[in-house]
Every structure is written in structure tokens, then in C-alpha cells.
Amino acid sequence: MRKVLLRPGRCLAGFLLPLLLATGSVVTAAGSPSPYRIVGYATGWDPAQTKDVGKIDTLIFAFAQLKDGRVGIDAEHAKTLQTLLALKSANPRLKVDVSVGGWTVGGFSEAASTAEGRQKFADSAAQMLTTQHADGLDVDWEYPGHHESGIRSSPEDKANFTLLLKATRASLDRAGTKDGKHYTLSAAIADGPFVSGIDIGAVDPLLDWFNLMTYDFVNAATPTTGHHTGLHASPLVKGDGRTTDRAxxxxxxxxxxxxxxxxxxxxxxxxxADVKADHAGLYQTYGHFQGMIAWPELKQRYIDTQGYVRHWDEVAQAPWLWNAKTHRFVTYDDPQSIAAKAAYVRAEHLGGIMYWEQTNDPTDELLDAMWKGLHD
Incomplete structure (x- = not known):
């Protein structure tokens, strides 16, 4: 996971949420539970979004910290986590999990390298969940056996990742027996070459579900532009380019x-930026990566404005923007591409859709597209 344009002032949520609940302005989604799960990573919460919290099955707070091999959460982050947990009053079916890790966060390889280290990680994670009254743990090690994010890695990470999850599952089960509940265990996992350090078949029985990070397919380290979260392969993709379907x-x-x-x-x-103009910039070489843009800013300043023209890839089921004057290219998800992903989830009988990150969709427009796509 990568942090994206977080906005200040989220601490107001803890103050305003009780007011929303008291006035009865919260509306939960009607109907019986869906077989499809909507999972949202959240670094904070906007009180205005509480009206749609019934559409979310699991919120995953990002992030707890991994320090000296122990999983923990400081006072500031715990306050935000408690704001998310308070949303259970609006949606009794809501689960609130805690993610540990994230892009550039190290310490996993070291913690997983010994039986003592794995047990310390596992027991501290279970203790954190029980202390905070959260519902599960999400492990976001980016990535076992890889050091692209600047963290330490080892050839032994593949076996040790399985052992780490095994120890964690056992600690969560012990805590669950004591507390009379099942603590879930999920993992944020990439695809393609980034999964080479994971024994998928071995970790599968240990996890309740996999959060497939089917985004960031193109980034500052890739040689061309492209669909960073495309569903299928564009005709312009050469070789084994990453897509959601291929993942x-x-x-x-x-x-x-x-x-x-x-x-x-x-x-x-x-x-x-400085993108070659062929095919309106799609899968072309570029001068430099310009940056990341949250959905509200995309709508306000980019999509079909200031020279950025929206295009749609019918094969990939993904949009992009091309600015012919400035040679700028933007890849993103929108309601149309999310609807296509939802249809794909239903056709393939998958578990659902997760997203990064809650505060980047303040009006819940993209969340609504997920909900409608999975329930209509």
C-alpha cells in the first residue's frame, strides 16, 4: 500500500460521529448479507461518509507499527482506529481490522527469521487486537524476498513468511478462544514477479482472504505508461504485463x-510527464513520473478539463487521460472501470473488491459504484 494525498482534520471524526448517530442520520445498506465483500483500507474517516458505512464489510486501519519485532499502535493511531471501531454502531455487521506494514516499512524479514521473532510478532499482534477490540490483522509486507521498497529481504523469506503467518494464526486463535470470537487474518499481496517470495499454496489455509493489490502496475520504476489498475491486458501490452485478471x-x-x-x-x-504521443500516450515511454492524484482532484482538475481528454480502453476495461499539448498521461479507476471489476468479481465468483484508500473518495462515488456493481 502507498500513502496517497492524505488530508488534515480527520480527528474531527471522533467528535462528530456521535452527533451523527444521535441524530439518526446514518443509513445502513438494506437487505441480507451479500456473498461479495467490500474491504476498504482507511487512514482516517470523514464524518460525511458515515451515511454509507453500511456498504462496507470490512475497514482495515492503516497502519499499526512494527518496531523491534513487535506489532503495536501508538496513541495517535489508536485514536483513529477507535473512530473506525465506533462505526459499528452505524453498521453492526462491520468488521474493523488493523494492517501492519506498508510500502517502505521494514522489519518483517528480521522478525520472521527466527522462531522467537515470529512468536514475538504473533503474540504482540494478538495482544494489540484484543486491547483495541479490533476484529483481525492484515499483514502488508511489501514484499517477502524483495527489496524494491528499500527494506531488508532474504532468500529465506519465502519459507519464513509461511511460518510467520502460521505463528500469527495460532496466536489469533488462542486469543479468539479466550474472547469467544474469530480474529481474521488477511494479507495484502501483489502479483506477477512480486509474489515469487510467497508460497501461495502454503499460506492459503492460514488466511481468511487475500487482498490482491491489483494496482500500481505502472509506476516510477516501470519503463512505460499504461493502465496502473487495468482489468484485462490492453492490445498494446507486450509480454506478461500485469493486469487484474492475470493476478x-x-x-x-x-x-x-x-x-x-x-x-x-x-x-x-x-x-x-514528457510522454511519447503514440496511442494517446498509452503504453509509451516517458520522461518522468509526475505523481499520484486523489479521485476528487482528478474530477475537479483533470478529467476532460485543462486539456486532459478521457479515453476508454474497451479491451482492458480501463480509462486514461491524455493531454496532447503538455504530453501528460494519467491512469486511474473510475465508476465505469469499477463497475467492470464488479462484473468480473461476480462472473468469476471471487470474494469481492478492496480499495486504497478511504479518504480519497469523500463523496463515496467510487464506493457506490462497487456497491451497485456487486449488488444490483
Whole structure:
């Protein structure tokens, strides 16, 4: 997971949420539970979004910290987590989990390298969940056996990741027996070459579901532009370029049940500059990566404005923007591409859709597209 344009002032949520609940302005989604799960990573909460909290099955707070091999949460982050937990009053079916890790966060390889380290990680994670009254743990190690994010890695990470999850599952089960509940365990996992350090078949029985990070397919480290969260391969993709469908097929081939696969949607775009003009900038070389853009800013300043023209890839089922004057290219998810992902989830009988990140969709427009796509 990558942090994207977080906005200040989220601490107001803890103050305003009780007022919303007291006035009865919260509306939960009607109907029986869906077989499809909507999972949202959240670094904070906007009180205005509480009206739609009934559409969310699981919120995953990002992030707890990993320090000296122990999973924990400081006072500031615990306050935000408690704001999310308070939303259970609006949606009794809501689960609130805690993610540990994130892009550039190290310490996993070291913690997983010994039996003592794995037990310390596992027991501290279970203690954190019980102390905070959360519902589960999400492990976001980016990535076992890889050091692209600047963290330490080891050839032994592949075996040790399985052992780490095994120890964590056991600690969560012990805590659950004591507390009379099941603490869930999920993992944020990439695809393609980034899963080479994971024994998918071995970790599968240990996890309640996989959060497939089917976004960031193109970024500052890739040689061309492209769809950073495309569903299928564009005709312009050469070789084994990453797509959501290819990620799903990779995990299915490893024996994972489809209902345990939750595919990712991005509530942000990626912009590239000095892009070669062929094919309106799609899958072309570029001068430099410009940055990441949250959905509200995309709508206000980019989509079909200031020279940025929206295009749609019918094969990939993904939009992009091209600015012919400035040679800028933007790749992103929007309601149309999210509807296509929802249709894909239903056709393939997958577990649902997850997204990064809650505060980037303040009007719940993209959340609503997920909900409608999975329930209509």
C-alpha cells in the first residue's frame, strides 16, 4: 500500500460521529448479507461518509507499527482506529481490522527469521487486537524476498513468511478462544514477479482472504505508461504485463479458492510527464513520473478539463487521460472501470473488491459504484 494525498482534520471524526448517530442520520445498506465483500483500507474517516458505512464489510486501519519485532499502535493511531471501531454502531455487521506494514516499512524479514521473532510478532499482534477490540490483522509486507521498497529481504523469506503467518494464526486463535470470537487474518499481496517470495499454496489455509493489490502496475520504476489498475491486458501490452485478471489467474492456478480473492480498486491516479504521443500516450515511454492524484482532484482538475481528454480502453476495461499539448498521461479507476471489476468479481465468483484508500473518495462515488456493481 502507498500513502496517497492524505488530508488534515480527520480527528474531527471522533467528535462528530456521535452527533451523527444521535441524530439518526446514518443509513445502513438494506437487505441480507451479500456473498461479495467490500474491504476498504482507511487512514482516517470523514464524518460525511458515515451515511454509507453500511456498504462496507470490512475497514482495515492503516497502519499499526512494527518496531523491534513487535506489532503495536501508538496513541495517535489508536485514536483513529477507535473512530473506525465506533462505526459499528452505524453498521453492526462491520468488521474493523488493523494492517501492519506498508510500502517502505521494514522489519518483517528480521522478525520472521527466527522462531522467537515470529512468536514475538504473533503474540504482540494478538495482544494489540484484543486491547483495541479490533476484529483481525492484515499483514502488508511489501514484499517477502524483495527489496524494491528499500527494506531488508532474504532468500529465506519465502519459507519464513509461511511460518510467520502460521505463528500469527495460532496466536489469533488462542486469543479468539479466550474472547469467544474469530480474529481474521488477511494479507495484502501483489502479483506477477512480486509474489515469487510467497508460497501461495502454503499460506492459503492460514488466511481468511487475500487482498490482491491489483494496482500500481505502472509506476516510477516501470519503463512505460499504461493502465496502473487495468482489468484485462490492453492490445498494446507486450509480454506478461500485469493486469487484474492475470493476478487472479495466478492465484487460482496456485489452488486458492476464488471466494478468497479480493481484487483491488484504486481511488487515485498516476500521472506521467514528457510522454511519447503514440496511442494517446498509452503504453509509451516517458520522461518522468509526475505523481499520484486523489479521485476528487482528478474530477475537479483533470478529467476532460485543462486539456486532459478521457479515453476508454474497451479491451482492458480501463480509462486514461491524455493531454496532447503538455504530453501528460494519467491512469486511474473510475465508476465505469469499477463497475467492470464488479462484473468480473461476480462472473468469476471471487470474494469481492478492496480499495486504497478511504479518504480519497469523500463523496463515496467510487464506493457506490462497487456497491451497485456487486449488488444490483
Amino acid at each position: 487472479v489467474q495466478q492465484f487460482l492456478a496456485a489452488g486458492v479458492a476464488p471466494q478468497k480473492l479480493v481484487i483491488g480498486a484504486a481511488l487515485y491516479g498516476r500521472e506521467f
